[in-house]
Amino acid sequence: MVEKEINLLKEYILKQSNRTDKMINNAIRGLIDKDKNILKKVIDKQEQKINKNDIKIEKICIRTIALYQPEAIFLRTVFIISKMNYDLERMADHSVNIAKNVIKIVDEPLSKFMNNIMKIKNLTLSMLKDSMKSFIEKDSLLAREVCVADDEVDDLAKKFFKEVIKFMMEHPRNIEQALSLINISDNLEKIADLTTNIAESVVYMVEGKIIKHHRYKKKNQIRVLFICGKNSTKSQIAEAFLRKLGKSKFYVASAGLKAGVLNPYAVEVMKEEKIYIAKNIAKSLDMIMKIEKDFDYVITLCDETTCSKLSNLPWKAKIINWKIENSSNIQQESEEKIFSEFRKMRDEIKEMVKEFIKSLNSIDKKSMD
Numbered sequence: 001m002v003e004k005e006i007n008l009l010k011e012y013i014l015k016q017s018n019r020t021d022k023m024i025n026n027a028i029r030g031l032i033d034k035d036k037n038i039l040k041k042v043i044d045k046q047e048q049k050i051n052k053n054d055i056k057i058e059k060i061c062i063r064t065i066a067l068y069q070p071e072a073i074f075l076r077t078v079f080i081i082s083k084m085n086y087d088l089e090r091m092a093d094h095s096v097n098i099a100k101n102v103i104k105i106v107d108e109p110l111s112k113f114m115n116n117i118m119k120i121k122n123l124t125l126s127m128l129k130d131s132m133k134s135f136i137e138k139d140s141l142l143a144r145e146v147c148v149a150d151d152e153v154d155d156l157a158k159k160f161f162k163e164v165i166k167f168m169m170e171h172p173r174n175i176e177q178a179l180s181l182i183n184i185s186d187n188l189e190k191i192a193d194l195t196t197n198i199a200e201s202v203v204y205m206v207e208g209k210i211i212k213h214h215r216y217k218k219k220n221q222i223r224v225l226f227i228c229g230k231n232s233t234k235s236q237i238a239e240a241f242l243r244k245l246g247k248s249k250f251y252v253a254s255a256g257l258k259a260g261v262l263n264p265y266a267v268e269v270m271k272e273e274k275i276y277i278a279k280n281i282a283k284s285l286d287m288i289m290k291i292e293k294d295f296d297y298v299i300t301l302c303d304e305t306t307c308s309k310l311s312n313l314p315w316k317a318k319i320i321n322w323k324i325e326n327s328s329n330i331q332q333e334s335e336e337k338i339f340s341e342f343r344k345m346r347d348e349i350k351e352m353v354k355e356f357i358k359s360l361n362s363i364d365k366k367s368m369d
Contacts, residue, residue, distance in 0.1 A: 001068060002064065002068040002070050002074055003074075005060065005063070005064040005067075005068065006064070006070075006074060006077055006078065006081075008060065009057065009060055009061065009064065009077075009078065009081045010081070010135075010136065012053065012056065012057050012060070013057060013081050013084055013085060013088075013135075014132060014136070015053070016050065016053050016054070016057065016085065016088050017084075017088055017128065017132045019046065019049060019050055019053070019092075020050065020088045020091045020092050020095070020128070021125060021128060021129070022046065023042050023046045023047070023050070023091075023092055023095035023096075024091070024095050024098070024121065024124070024125060024128075024188075024191060025121075025125065026038050026039075026041065026042050026046070026095075026099075027039065027042050027095045027096075027098040027099040027102060028098070028102075028117065028118070028121045030042070030099060030102050030103075030106065031102040031105075031106060031110070031114075031117070031184070032114065032118075034106050034107065035106075036103060036106060039099045039102055039103050039106070040099075040103075042095060042096060042099040043096050043099050043100065046092070046095075047092050047093070047095070047096050050088070050089060050092040051089065051092075054085055054086075054088075054089040057081070057082075057085045058082065058085060061078055061081060061082040061085070064078050065078060073205070076204065076205045076208070077205055080135070080201045080202065080204065080205045083197070083198075083201050084135070084198050084201060087194040087195075087197050087198055088194075090194055091128075091191045091194050091195075094187040094188075094190050094191050094194075095187075095191070097183065097187045098183075098184050098187045098188065101180040101181075101183045101184050101187075102180075102184065104176070104177075104180045105176075105177045105180045105181070108174075108177050110177075110181070113160075113163070113164070113181055116156065116159070116160045116163065117160070117181075117184065117185065117188075119156055120153060120156045120157060120160065120185060120188045120189070121188055123149065123152060123153055123156065123192070124153055124188050124189075124191050124192045124195065126149070127146050127149050127150065127153070127192055127195040127196070127199075128191075128195045128198075130142055130143075130145065130146050130149075130199075131143065131146045131195050131196075131198040131199045131202065132198070134146065134199060134202045135198070135202050135205070138202075138205070138206050139202075139206075140202060140203045140206040140207050140281065141281065141283060141287055141291070143199040143200070143202035143203050143206075144199070144203060144211075144291050145290055145291045146195060146196060146198075146199035147196050147199050147200060147211070148291045149192075150192050150193065150195070150196040153188075153189055153192040154189065154192075157185050157186070157188070157189040160181075160185045161182060161185065164178050164181050164182050164185075165178075206279070207279055208279065221248070221249065221250055221251040222246075222249060222250050222251070222296050222297070222360065223250075223251045223292075223294060223295045223296045223297070223317075224242060224250055224251070224252050224253075224295065224296065224297045224298075224299065225252075225253050225254065225255065225288065225292070225295045225297070225298045225299070225315075225317070226238040226239050226242075226252070226253070226254040226255075226299050226300075226301060227254070227255055227256065227257070227285065227298060227299070227300045227301065227302065227310065228254075228256055228300070228301045228302045229256055229257055229258070229260070229302050229303075230256040230257070230258055230259065230260025230261075230282060231254055231255050231256030231259060231260060231282040231283050231284070232256065232260040232261055232262055232263045232266070232282050233263040233265075233266045233345075234301040234302075234324055234345070234349065235254035235255065235256065235301055236254055236262065236263075236266055236277055236280055236282075237266055237270060237277075237345075237346055237349050238254065238299065238301060238322075238349050238352075238353060239252050239253065239254035240270055240275045240277050240280075241273075241275070241349060241350050241353040242353050242356070242357070244275055245350075245353055245354060245357060246353075246357055253283075253288060253292065253295075254283070255283045255284060255285045255287065255288040256282060256283070256284060256285065257284070257285055257302075257310075258284055259282045259283055259284040259287070260282050261282055262277070262278075262280055262281070262282055265338060265339065265342045266342065266346075268339070268342075269339065269342045269343050269346045270346065272343075273346070273350075289314055292315075293315075294315050294316070294317070295315045295317040296317055296318065297317055297318050297319075297320060298310075298313060298315065298317040298318070298319045298320070299319075299320045299321075299322060299356070300319065300320070300321045300322065301322050301324050301349075320356075322349075322352050324345060324348060324349065324352075325345065
């Protein structure tokens with residue numbers, strides 16, 4: 001029964017997202033088409049529908065928790081839908097603010113500003129669609145891409161602000177018009193921030209990790225990427241050990257030339273170290289390159305043929321190769337032999353991670369001397 005309720009909630013939250021998307025589009029469309037009727041529709045009708053469904057969704061969330069007392073992923077999903085519902089309602093409020101500011105200037109000649117406003121609007125709506133897609137498909141990597149796109153919206157909004165301020169100084173009689181333009185951009189930027197909230201919530205729902213305020217990217221961390229063939233075994237193990245042993249000193253990621261499937265033997269041997277990677281997702285290098293701007297170190301754990309394909313990495317990172325025997329060679333052995341070989345590989349990677357941390361600590365010590 002709890003799954004039925006959650007599916008109902010998912011259906012309602014998707015409809016709420018579509019309504020919000022339509023409100024944002026209509027608010028900007030009213031500016032482009034100089035259509036006051038569509039702007040009044042945003043203010044007088046569409047917001048009321050959002051508010052009505054906001055209450056409906058919240059009641060179902062409360063009912064689901066009260067009647068079924070969901071646990072683990074089910075509880076996180078209900079909690080996230082409740083937060084998403086709140087964020088979407090706030091986006092609708094910002095859409096109304098945009099429409100009200102547009103009404104003030106809808107009859108003014110604004111063609112020189114339209115291109116940049118459309119860029120901000122289109123990127124913001126793309127973020128909203130991707131955040132909802134990441135929620136439905138439980139794709140935490142796509143959710144992280146949304147978080148990164150928020151920085152691009154911020155940059156566009158800052159450039160637009162400077163453009164309007166320059167216009168204001170050159171045409172002091174148009175200050176009211178300029179202020180309305182700034183408010184339109186500011187509200188679009190706030191919608192993008194709320195969309196980022198949804199994406200951060202998806203990461204928590206899927207991975208159980210809190211990345212609020214982009215906590216997954218701390219300043220002054222040493223950024224390390226581990227690469228192997230399919231991100232199914234060696235690079236996953238190395239990432240997990242560096243996270244645990246390196247603590248907050250490192251920002252760590254892993255990838256494969258292609259995304260494979262997490263190896264169950266890797267999961268089991270890491271459990272013996274009290275490190276749990278069962279919820280990890282195998283990621284391709286292409287995926288990582290979309291969301292990561294730089295790394296300090298790229299550590300490869302693949303054979304020479306695979307390593308030769310890594311010559312065009314976009315980062316100015318120091319590349320290190322760890323030669324570790326490929327685990328695929330032992331898949332036809334007995335269960336006992338397979339576990340023995342995976343433990344051997346795990347321990348080898350652990351020691352190499354320790355040596356890596358030690359070498360960097362040594363460098364830090366020398367620089368202080």
